[in-house]
Amino acid sequence: MRFYKLWLILLGIGLIALDKFSFISTVRDTVVVFVERHVSLLFYRVKNYPQLLILNTTQQQELARQNVELKKQVEQYSVLLQQTKNQAQDLKNVQGLNADGMYNDFEQIVAKAVLDVNFFMNNQLLLDVGKNKNIKLGDAVVNKDGVIGQVANVNQLNSQVMLVTNQDFKIYVQSAKSKAKMLAQGGGNNTIVVNYIDKNDDIKPGDILETTGLDDVYPDNIPVAKVVKVFYENNGFNSALCSPIVNFDQLQYVLVLQK
Amino acid sequence: MISSNLRLGIFLFLLLVSQFLINNFTIFYVDFFGILLIVSLMSGAYSWSKMVMFSLLADIFGHWYLGTHLVSIVIISFMVHNLVNFYRMCGWFQRTLVTNVFFIVMKLVIFVIDAILSRTYVSINSLIFEIVICMPIIQLVLEKIIIKRTSEFVWYD
Numbered sequence: 001m002r003f004y005k006l007w008l009i010l011l012g013i014g015l016i017a018l019d020k021f022s023f024i025s026t027v028r029d030t031v032v033v034f035v036e037r038h039v040s041l042l043f044y045r046v047k048n049y050p051q052l053l054i055l056n057t058t059q060q061q062e063l064a065r066q067n068v069e070l071k072k073q074v075e076q077y078s079v080l081l082q083q084t085k086n087q088a089q090d091l092k093n094v095q096g097l098n099a100d101g102m103y104n105d106f107e108q109i110v111a112k113a114v115l116d117v118n119f120f121m122n123n124q125l126l127l128d129v130g131k132n133k134n135i136k137l138g139d140a141v142v143n144k145d146g147v148i149g150q151v152a153n154v155n156q157l158n159s160q161v162m163l164v165t166n167q168d169f170k171i172y173v174q175s176a177k178s179k180a181k182m183l184a185q186g187g188g189n190n191t192i193v194v195n196y197i198d199k200n201d202d203i204k205p206g207d208i209l210e211t212t213g214l215d216d217v218y219p220d221n222i223p224v225a226k227v228v229k230v231f232y233e234n235n236g237f238n239s240a241l242c243s244p245i246v247n248f249d250q251l252q253y254v255l256v257l258q259k
Numbered sequence: 260m261i262s263s264n265l266r267l268g269i270f271l272f273l274l275l276v277s278q279f280l281i282n283n284f285t286i287f288y289v290d291f292f293g294i295l296l297i298v299s300l301m302s303g304a305y306s307w308s309k310m311v312m313f314s315l316l317a318d319i320f321g322h323w324y325l326g327t328h329l330v331s332i333v334i335i336s337f338m339v340h341n342l343v344n345f346y347r348m349c350g351w352f353q354r355t356l357v358t359n360v361f362f363i364v365m366k367l368v369i370f371v372i373d374a375i376l377s378r379t380y381v382s383i384n385s386l387i388f389e390i391v392i393c394m395p396i397i398q399l400v401l402e403k404i405i406i407k408r409t410s411e412f413v414w415y416d
Contacts, residue, residue: 008307008333012314015326020376028319040283 090252093144097255102219106140106257109133113251114158120248123166123188127254130155138217140257146223146245147171147211148254161254164224164244165190173209173224178202181212184225184242192225192242203230203240216259266404271295274397275320282321287385290366292317294389294397296332297362301354302402303343323369324376331368335361354402355395362394 019025094110097103111133114126129135131154139151141161149169152162162169169186173194180201187193197203207227213220225242232238274291281289296313299305314328321328339346339361346357366386373379 004307005333005336008311009330011311012326012330012333015315015318015329016324016372016376019325024325028325029322032319032322036279036283039279043280043284 087252090143094253094255097142097144102221103255103257106219106259109135109256109258111135111141111159111254111256113254115249115251119160123163123169123186124152125149125161125163125248125251125254127151127159127161127256128157129256130157130159132157134258135159135256136258140218141254142218142222142257143246143251143254145247147218148246148248148251150217151256162186163248164192164246165248171218171224172212172215174212175201175203176208176210176221176223181214182209184209187241190243190248191228192244194225194227194240194242195237197230197238197240199232199236199238201238203227203238205229208245209242219257270400270404271316275316278320287388288380288382289385289389289393290317290321291393291397292321293328293365293369294358294362294394295401296328297335297358297365298394298398298401300332300336301339301343301346301358301361303347324372324378327369327372328365330372331365334368335365338364351395351399355398358398359390359394362390 019028091110097108109129111127111129114128116126119126125141125148127135127141135151135154137151137154141148141151147164149161149163149166151159153160164171164184164186165188166186167188171184172181173184174181178201180198180203182194182197182201184192184194192209194203194209205227208223209225209227211218211220211222211224223245225244227240227242229241230238231240274295278289278291281287292313296310296317299310299313310332311329314332315325317323317328318325342357346354349357363386370379370381
């Protein structure tokens with residue numbers, strides 16, 4: 001038995017020597033490390049798979065909430081992008097207004113309209129420029145469509161514009177077709193009223209009223225209003241109800257004109 | 260005999276998996292097959308062919324040099340030759356103490372062999388874990404479940 005054990009010891013020593021001084025050790029270690037690495041990876045995946053697969057209710061709600069927020073964010077960014085594009089186009093339009101030299105006699109200042117419902121309700125508009133940009137009381141405000149109004153109040157950093165629909169606003173206009181002169185006044189509720197129209201003047205619904213250029217405030221031939229209805233009254237004159245040419249709800253950039 | 264070998268096979272597989280998991284996913288580095296060798300040796304219920312197989316398995320899956328466990332267990336077998344009957348008379352606790360002593364001796368022999376071959380690894384935490392927790396459990400399972408009846412003592416020469 002002892003010889004048997006001695007042979008076993010010799011066998012063990014031989015194996016140790018073989019393992020130490022041959023490539024067996026390298027091969028064995030490589031195989032074992034390879035197997036262990038892959039089994040570890042498998043074990044890791046099995047361990048973490050339930051966490052990925054089975055989300056609890058709180059996590060699902062959280063994901064749903066994040067999803068809704070992200071969708072809202074996408075919509076907001078879409079609107080913002082569209083607004084930016086519109087503003088860029090509007091700015092381009094405003095800056096190109098004087099392409100035909102229409103406003104050569106006027107100093108031009110580009111301003112941004114601040115869309116505020118409270119101002120609209122009072123037929124006014126707020127601009128983001130004021131005394132800092134040398135805006136003065138009575139300056140004309142126009143855009144590519146036509147006349148917007150007149151500066152009624154100037155602060156350091158902003159100014160208020162009296163819209164053409166304001167009941168305190170008056171402007172001398174002429175018919176684009178017949179060039180008949182008349183005085184237009186704001187009627188409130190997005191209307192302009194023209195009184196005392198000579199019965200001989202051929203004014204019909206659909207006619208465009210434009211500036212005359214005689215008041216030293218506006219250049220001539222800028223559209224102001226469109227005739228909606230004509231009233232034939234008994235005092236020897238006609239009256240007309242008009243709507244402004246400019247859509248005030250979509251204002252972005254405007255041009256302030258100074259004589 | 261078949262049921263004994265089946266239980267032994269299952270037990271070996273479980274030991275292998277447990278050793279792999281503990282060695283790879285905890286701070287411990289255990290040698291379950293070393294414990295198995297010591298307990299088998301002390302109980303006298305072994306055959307050298309199985310001991311050689313176990314020691315080679317221990318070397319392969321424990322990253323020791325091939326033959327390290329074989330040399331150490333054969334050296335220890337000279338020491339425990341006269342203690343087998345004493346071991347059989349002891350209870351579970353005393354057996355655990357005795358096997359722990361010889362397990363430490365085996366680790367010492369393995370350490371010496373590794374030191375001669377310029378590769379040593381010592382982890383006191385792992386040794387304490389093996390002695391305090393693994394050794395009693397494996398010894399109990401091996402003697403109470405795997406070798407259940409005298410008729411199933413298939414490891415005798």
